[in-house]
Amino acid sequence: MGHSNDLEPSFRSHSPGYWPESVMPHWDDATWQLKNRVSTLAALEERLTLTDEERAGVLLAGNKLAMSITPHFFNLIDAQNPDCPIRRQVIPRIEEGWDAPEEMADPCGEDSHMPVPGLVHRYPDRVLFLVTDRCASYCRYCTRSRVVSGVGDQHLETQWEPAFRYLEQHTEIRDVLLSGGDPLLFSDAKLEKILARLRAIPHLQFLRIGSRIPIFLPQRITPELCTMLQKYHPLFISIHTNHPRELTLEVKQGLERLANAGIPLGNQSVILKGVNDSVEVQKALVHKLLMCRVRPYYLYQCDMIRGSSHLRTPVSRGVEIIDGLRGHTTGYAIPQFVIDGPGGGGKIPLNPNYIVHRDPDKTVLRNYEGEIFEYPEPSPIPASELLRLRDQATSSCGAH
Numbered sequence: 195m196g197h198s199n200d201l202e203p204s205f206r207s208h209s210p211g212y213w214p215e216s217v218m219p220h221w222d223d224a225t226w227q228l229k230n231r232v233s234t235l236a237a238l239e240e241r242l243t244l245t246d247e248e249r250a251g252v253l254l255a256g257n258k259l260a261m262s263i264t265p266h267f268f269n270l271i272d273a274q275n276p277d278c279p280i281r282r283q284v285i286p287r288i289e290e291g292w293d294a295p296e297e298m299a300d301p302c303g304e305d306s307h308m309p310v311p312g313l314v315h316r317y318p319d320r321v322l323f324l325v326t327d328r329c330a331s332y333c334r335y336c337t338r339s340r341v342v343s344g345v346g347d348q349h350l351e352t353q354w355e356p357a358f359r360y361l362e363q364h365t366e367i368r369d370v371l372l373s374g375g376d377p378l379l380f381s382d383a384k385l386e387k388i389l390a391r392l393r394a395i396p397h398l399q400f401l402r403i404g405s406r407i408p409i410f411l412p413q414r415i416t417p418e419l420c421t422m423l424q425k426y427h428p429l430f431i432s433i434h435t436n437h438p439r440e441l442t443l444e445v446k447q448g449l450e451r452l453a454n455a456g457i458p459l460g461n462q463s464v465i466l467k468g469v470n471d472s473v474e475v476q477k478a479l480v481h482k483l484l485m486c487r488v489r490p491y492y493l494y495q496c497d498m499i500r501g502s503s504h505l506r507t508p509v510s511r512g513v514e515i516i517d518g519l520r521g522h523t524t525g526y527a528i529p530q531f532v533i534d535g536p537g538g539g540g541k542i543p544l545n546p547n548y549i550v551h552r553d554p555d556k557t558v559l560r561n562y563e564g565e566i567f568e569y570p571e572p573s574p575i576p577a578s579e580l581l582r583l584r585d586q587a588t589s590s591c592g593a594h
């Protein structure tokens with residue numbers, strides 16, 4: 195399967211791809227997609243010739259983070275290219291078995307900020323509510339791989355009742371982000387129970403859902419789901435897309451259904467080596483996102499999760515990417531590059547340096563083309579000028 199047009203702003207379906215034409219009547223059924231996920235070495239090798247590094251990676255992955263890939267997402271893999279940006283995201287590689295000295299099981303320090311199991315309260319006015327440990331497919335660099343997929347040594351304990359009680363008691367919380375795992379994996383009824391319960395708490399002004407389902411399983415974004423979600427506004431959804439190839443025709447249609455339900459959509463990307471660590475790929479991605487009515491929101495430096503060194507890039511790469519976007523494309527297309535402060539520091543924004551010099555009188559700046567501009571500080575109005583203007587005002591008043 196060729197993917198030569200990755201950087202073109204076009205949207206196409208890749209079905210049935212690696213599957214026979216006979217499955218097409220089931221293709222749009224999310225349950226069928228989930229049942230037919232590729233999650234064993236045998237199922238993988240039925241469709242792809244693996245590299246030695248991938249084969250070893252799959253054998254080692256079983257007790258760290260499960261492998262699971264929906265047929266929809268699997269079809270984006272280029273069988274001819276062992277360095278395909280899609281396979282690097284979802285097919286384990288041998289390098290995952292090595293933990294670099296700086297890597298951690300919980301790089302964002304979530305476990306130490308949990309007043310109730312599953313509820314991360316790091317910033318005063320908002321919380322992260324981890325409602326499930328399951329996803330439609332598993333990203334090899336998942337920052338929550340210590341609990342996600344259920345095969346690691348740690349398990350996610352979510353106790354909804356204590357979490358709801360904590361939210362009721364803490365009136366300073368105004369914003370709840372549902373995440374996991376992937377909350378959109380729940381049935382409409384189960385998800386609605388959570389949303390309705392949260393909406394019954396008067397001080398919760400704003401709800402958010404973090405989900406990669408629109409990308410891994412666009413079939414789940416049904417009109418019924420959208421009708422249910424729109425009862426709980428203001429509700430925002432953050433999706434997670436890394437490469438322009440992920441924005442297929444089905445994904446675009448699913449995102450349009452969410453946008454038509456009045457849900458503002460943002461995208462979170464992680465910079466990954468060999469996937470999207472160039473200005474060219476990022477620019478194609480952000481342009482396609484805008485066409486899908488999604489605002490690029492965050493561009494993350496990959497967290498120092500165990501076994502991720504082969505996917506992580508130097509911090510300077512993210513700054514270069516923003517430098518290559520700012521001024522060169524629509525402002526709405528430019529995400530904020532951030533590093534999640536290791537151990538629980540929260541998101542720290544990083545930007546290219548546009549300030550060449552600063553003193554009490556002026557700031558010297560460079561623009562996106564490298565030209566230099568001087569912006570003087572505001573001049574104080576001289577007292578004599580104020581007097582003169584006052585006199586002028588008085589005399590024009592007398593003239594009337």
Ligand code: SF4
Pocket residue numbers: 328329331332333335336337338339342374375376405406434
């Ligand atoms: S979808 Fe999100 S939570 Fe699930 S594996 Fe990927 S990064 Fe982790």
